[in-house]
Amino acid sequence: MTDDADLVPEPGAPEPGLPGTGTEPPHPAATARRRHPLVIAASVLLLLVIVGVVLVPQYASGVRALESFGSISPSLVLAALTLELASLLCYSALSAEMIGPPTPRFRTLLRIDLTDLGIRNAVPGGGATAAAARYRFLRQAGVRPENALTAATIQLTGSNLALGALFALGVALSLRTFSDNLYYRVAGIAVLALLAAAALAVWLLTRHPARSVTAARAVARRLPLVTEAGAESFVRTLGGQIRLLATHPRRLLVVVVLSAANWLLDAAALWVLLAAFxxxxxxxxxxxxxxxxxxxxxxxxxxxxxxxxxxxxxxxLIAFGAPRGAALLGVLGWRLLEYWLPLPLGLAAWLSLRRGSSRRRDSPGHPPE
Incomplete structure (x- = not known):
């Protein structure tokens, strides 16, 4: 059995991937894997079930609710669009803070983030593809390899932690809404229990990494499509990300504030559209x-x-008392801004970055953006 000390760097030793260490972690594209055919088949089947069981029955209500489009205030639609764009700006501000010097121009980071988001929205499980594209464009913009990867690690981890905290807050505030409904009480308690389990997992990963690896390998032996080596790699990487956040308290604070602003502005756009209906x-x-x-x-x-x-x-939303039509049109309107709008924006950003890369190749002396 590997002792915990074997998984922790020696005192004073540079941690892999930290800015300024000169250590270059593996390229993000090296971690990309093909999706298993069973996963693809399950995804297609799940989508068909959702369309047939959930979305089609809502169609009639949606058609009736379309009559309310004419009464929507243009100012509310503009407000939702502004909030969505502000959310994107907050995410790029987070990118600028995490990367550190030399930091590319903000407009360059915004285009890189839009490209990243567009790929994620266009490709099933496109995180690896988006990460590889993001890494390549950051390198072309003059960002050091270790800074590009470390920034992505801290940004993604902190952003997900902020989302989890906001979700937990929402569940806690909503429990009283369904105080007489046993189903929602149990569901709410289950969510809070999962969050508590996640906190326990974080503690185990940081305090007992060797035991976490041993447990992960034991679980992987009993699961299909999961290898022990893959489970160990996942646990080690996750533990490293958490320790990386813990050793950068200022960055952790900035990550939390900007990540919360990013999520809250996006949620506010949803609220505005629901209010419009x-x-x-x-x-x-x-x-x-x-x-x-x-x-x-x-x-x-x-x-x-x-x-x-x-x-x-x-x-x-219907369970929380929203009319069926308002819930459907509010969500579809929000998805139009949150999901569909980044697709053409991401394509335009990608083309712009590609043109910039071509110009730099044609002019070797041209400094990076």
Missing amino acids: GYPLAFGPLLTVYGLGTIVAMLPLTPGGLGIVEAVMVPA
Whole structure:
């Protein structure tokens, strides 16, 4: 058995991937793997079930609710669009803070982030492809390899932690809404229990990494499509990310603040669109429904959670008392801004970055952006 000390760097030794160490972690593209055919088949089957069981029955209500489009205030639509764009700007500000010097121009980072988001929304499980593209463009913009990867690690981990905290807050605030409903009480308690389990897992990964690796390998032996080496690599990488955040308290604070702003502005866009269709949602239910839909979107089943997010959020809103038509049109309107809008923006950003790369290749003396 490997002792815990074997998994922790020697005192004073540079941690792999930290800025300034000169250690270059593996390229993100090296970690990309093909999706297993069973996963692809399951994703397609799940999408068909969702469309047939959840979205099609909502179609009639949606058609009736379309009549309310003419009464929507253009100022509310503009407000939702502004909030969505502000959310994207917050994410790029987070990128600028995490990368450190030499930092590319903000407009360059914004185009890189839009390209990243566009790929994630266009490709099922496109995280690895988006990470490889992001890494390549950051390198072309003059970012050191270790800074590019470390920034991505801290940014993604901190952003997901902030989302989890907001979701937990929403669940806690919404429990009283369904105090007489046993189903929702049990569901809410289950969510909080999962978050507590995640906190325990973080403690184990940071305090007892060797035992965590041993447990992960033992679980992998009993699961199909999972190798012991893959499980160990995942646990080691996750533990390293958590320790990386813990050793950078200032960056952790910035990550939390900007990540929370990114999520809250996006959630506010959803609230505005629901209000435009006549149902302003309370803060607790808003965070619950938004957090649930955003977490589901991260599952590598369909591009950007297409179909799955809508199938989860619309019934959740109806359960919180939203009229069926308002819930459907509010979610679809929000997805138009949150999911579909980044696709053409991401394509335009990608083309712009490619043109910039071509110009730099034609002019060797041209400094990076």
